[in-house]
Amino acid sequence: MNTSRTGSTAPPPRRSGRRLAGALLAGAVLLGAAGCGSPEAASGSGERKAGSPAGTTARTALAGLMKPVDSLPKPGPPVDTRAAAGKTVFYVPIALKVGHFPLVQKNLTTAFERVGVRLHSCDGQGTPSGISACLDQAVAQKPAAVITDYVPYELVPTTFEKVRASGIPVYVAGTAAPEGVRQSAAFAFGDPDAHGFTIMDGLADAVIADSDGAARVLFLKVMDSASTRRAADRAVEHFRKACPDCRVAVKEVGLSTMKDVPSLVSSALLTDPSITHVVPEYDTYLSAVVTGLQSVGRTRDVKIATTGATLATVQQLKSDDRLLAVVGVNPPYLGWTMADATLRMLAGEQPPATYPVLARAFTKDTVDGLALNPKDEASGRWFGDPAAYQDIFTGLWGARRPRRPHRSNSSGSPSPSGGSRPCAT
Known part of the structure; x- marks a missing residue:
């Protein structure tokens, strides 16, 4: 796999506390969802691919990540609470x-x-x-x-x-x-990192599967924190190892330069019209990517995959042909x-x-089986039981039955008896 990188490869400059705090909001661990699927149905386009070795392997891996999680290993021994x-x-x-x-x-x-x-x-x-x-x-x-x-x-x-x-x-x-x-x-x-690396592997697999191992990728690497940089590096490395015929160009982005993302995307597409997939590391950048595609008339032939899988993003996946896959963890x-x-x-x-990873991949082949509403998003049912x-x-x-003295009301607001409530700062 060929990779190219733009922007300085030197360590990022020291950020002020306020800039760092704002930037980290864009890279927070995000929500994901999915349903079941066969390896053949794991391509985000819904089409069956010819079956290159890279594409076949990616479809198999993606199909596994699309399945609901019905069991997890215990994270440790019992604890006296x-x-x-x-x-x-x-x-x-x-x-x-x-x-x-x-x-x-x-x-x-x-x-x-x-x-x-x-x-x-x-x-x-x-x-x-x-x-x-x-x-x-x-x-x-x-x-x-x-x-x-x-x-x-x-x-x-x-x-x-x-x-x-x-x-x-x-x-x-x-x-x-x-x-x-x-x-x-x-x-x-x-x-x-355990969760972050899992969703980045799934993100790359979705693109490899969709292209049958021949993707030309523009990857937007978020530079705002050490964890976002490590996760991006994991995705690029997965492309390199799993897809020798893929080509990945890396552009460095951040919350402080969000306004520049549309022009960055459009410029990259004009420079290299062979790009087939734009992959923002997080769905925070999804709207900016779409704007960039629209500005150069590439909304029909360039596809997008990302991580996060908030309710709004999963709903967009269902309605927008450009978005082929979203991968996320279970908040x-x-x-x-x-x-x-x-x-x-x-x-x-x-x-x-670390705790066992609970992540899901979500594609057009699985969205119809999900209840896309705030209640199911908040319950985590998108990921299984x-x-x-x-x-x-x-x-x-040692607490198999719920206790009820501090339960919140149905709107999610604190009950009069206590529970979770914001404090003044």
């Missing part, structure tokens, strides 16, 4: 109302209810000052533990250290530990893994370094 009952855990996502974070919050609340733990959510508002205000409030209110979500340690290191010094256990979800930072039962990280499941990690920390245990993981976790926690 009795001492956690009645305690409160703070949840501080980088931005509470953005992307998949409301789905994570809802499922964290449900999971903690099983063992009588309250969830108190605080909106980081996408800024270092907002995140620091939430963490400072945690220090003042002394919850049993704090969960941050997609907040890199490097963004607010002083505030993280303040929480650690207070003796409150901290689980840093959605980001890898920086070099030199030791993990323990009181300070642990949830590395996103409700992520909420349950965060609950498990936190409960283990409260029991004095270091949580697992939620009981596949809920029963595992509640069994490990």
Whole structure:
């Protein structure tokens, strides 16, 4: 596979805290969905391909990723959660109302209810000052533990250290530990690479399958964080290994240059009319890519694949012939893994370094079998039966039946008795 790259290959310049926080919102772990399919039906175009070795292998791999997940391995041994009952855990996502974070919050609340733990959510508002205000409030209110979500340690290191010094256990979800930072039962990280690499492999396989191993790809690599760069590199490497006859041109993009993406795409297509697929790393860039295609009249012959699979993106997949596949992870499941990690920390245990991956690929061949509505998006049913993981976790926690003292109402708003609620920052 031939690859070409534009933009500097040197390390990206140091970003201010505010720019880094804003950029990370574009690369957050996102929602995906799919249904069942045979290897022959795994091509996003719905056509059966001739069967090149690369195309056949990709269709087989993609078909496996399209299947609902009905079972998962246990992430660890049982944990004693009795001492956690009645305690409160703070949840501080980088931005509470953005992307998949409301789905994570809802499922964290449900999971903690099983063992009588309250969830108190605080909106980081996408800024270092907002995140620091939430963490400072945690220090003042002394919850049993704090969960941050997609907040890199490097963004607010002083505030993280303040929480650690207070003796409150901290689980840093959605980001890898920086070099030199030791993990323990009181300070642990949830590395996103296992999920990120899986969806990038699926993204590449969707394009290889659709082209029968002959794609000419424009790949948009998101440079906004270390995790987005690692994930993009994984996708390009998968193309290189799995598709020797594919050609991939890499363009570097970021949230701060979002306005330039349409012209970047149109320029690339004018320079190389042989491009068959444009692949933005995340669906955050989908609208900008479509605008670029429209500006050069290539909306009919160039296809798109991406990751994320929010409700809006999956609905677009159903109606837009340009979009051939979306691959994503299950935010409700992520909420349950965060609950498990936190409960283990409260029991004095270091949580697992990684949890089993729950990802799905979604193509036009499977969209008709899904209920595309907010309720099913929030439940995680697009990925299979939620009981596949809920029963595992509640069994490990010794809480097979839900407890109800802090249940949220049907609109997702906090009930008067407590539960999850935003805090002032």
